[in-house]
Amino acid sequence: MHTDYAAWSWTSGKGIDGLQLIRKPLVQPGPGEVLVANRAVALNPVDWKIIEWGHPAWSTGRVPGVDGMGVVVAAGAGVPIKPGTRVAYHQSLERDGSFAEYCLLDAATVLTVPAALDDTAAASLPCPGLTAWQALDKIPGTGPSDVLVVGAGGAVGLLLVQLAAQRGYRVWATAAKKHHERLKGFGAVDVFDYRDGHWQQNLQASLGERRLKAVFDTVSGTHAAALAPLLGYNGHLVCIQDRQETAPLPAFSTAISLHEVALNSFHAHASLSDRQLLRQAGERLLEDVLSGNLTTPKSQVFDFHNLPQALHALKQGGEGGKWVARLDETDPNPFAQA
Template structure:
């Protein structure tokens, strides 16, 4: 019979004003599946960007949301989750799901992991998209202990994850940020510098050799400074300027790329473990009721929420 649920969908391509909160059913889980009662849905810019315009292979309507935290409602026969054995009532996080802006969801069980104990549901629901992206960026440029890297957009969600993961590797970070984000960068162990005119001179003025550059913001300034500082194009990566990457021969990654998908799936368990040990945190800016997903998306799209945003059913 399944579980009665509500879920946000995009019935047409375009902005969030087109979205609809619909009545639906989370079907009974089959072998290899679990049904989750959603306690929080993580919000990311990709959620609205991916339904703003038609995409090859994606048919309307599109369920919205990629990561959730909640409780196991039902388990398919002979099924384990990504982190191992599971029972009804266990708290889990899940990433790379379809339609996380919901009250209940049936998903492939391998996408679910036991929720890190120190994190609230709202925090846990925002761990894995930003965390796996940050981990892949560091891996792509082969950031090594003792090196210093430049991170553009260091106070954002991905930037904060890069700062934490870099520190665990013994990598020092010079991070660009606004005046409002500077304290957040320093709080996570980075050396904060202001972006804007004269950025290249300010980076060089630190007197610290920069071994690699990570771009989480995608501005021409970020790319130009990276190119001026880093001769080896293999040690530059962006998640926001793929056109410039193709033009200049440095790396651009995205979750839709097969190599990125494989890496991010493979690193999920490690990030959950680090969070469970209290070594990764998720700064949270605000939560909204599930019914206010459109308003929450507008808040997120302002670009400087000061932390992650979650929807609470």
């Protein structure tokens, strides 16, 4: 019988280099919870940012990590999910996270993984996939209006381009040149190099008399505000990083709507029906990955014991892709007597 498990522990003020691999006691899930034995853990930019910056709910000993995939090994009272079910998840920042052999989760938030979908692909989906879905869900209607995805070379932007194109939008994007052909293959009409000082003028020339219905910005609130003039009347400025604290344009001009995307907030503020919709959306995205209708970033698999080094590589940019740790399959019932 297992009594403890390995987990990466955060130390206040020490950043990535302060992470320590420790042993934590294994506990049974309570009502409405499931215990998952992780098989794959995916890294996201939010992970290194919160580790470096801290979080109001964190104290020394917190286990970071928002995305993971594994097998349910125990379920609490009132949970219909059976042990042995493969699930992927986005964990709340206010609970111990995925950087561990086991993770205790709110059962209402886990996504059932299709039997034929690879563990790594499943772990890579929740944070960027659900963020992209939420961002697109801010915009009413479907195509053929024009939308712009800024920072489409990242995981969220890559998925957002695909989802917007599938909804019939004319999708424009910005990204480093190495991503251009791939993004066009996913449905982008054209892709502009964000380092080109004339890219906005080139976009406007391509649009002609049309204006953008929506701008999805993955860079910062300040960057998004600078793009507001590209929007047409009743357009939508969607901030995937930060938010708009003040209106970026004069009142009663183009009357744009401002949106913030905050995936972690659903853990504290979403109603039961909100959670059901999010779970259904996530499971559809997983099915789309399996069928080939949705492509996730290329995975860079690393050893779980090298997690801090992988976080440093993610922070520095490097070759890009999705950093995923694979874990050994654990005992299907950690509480069983040997």
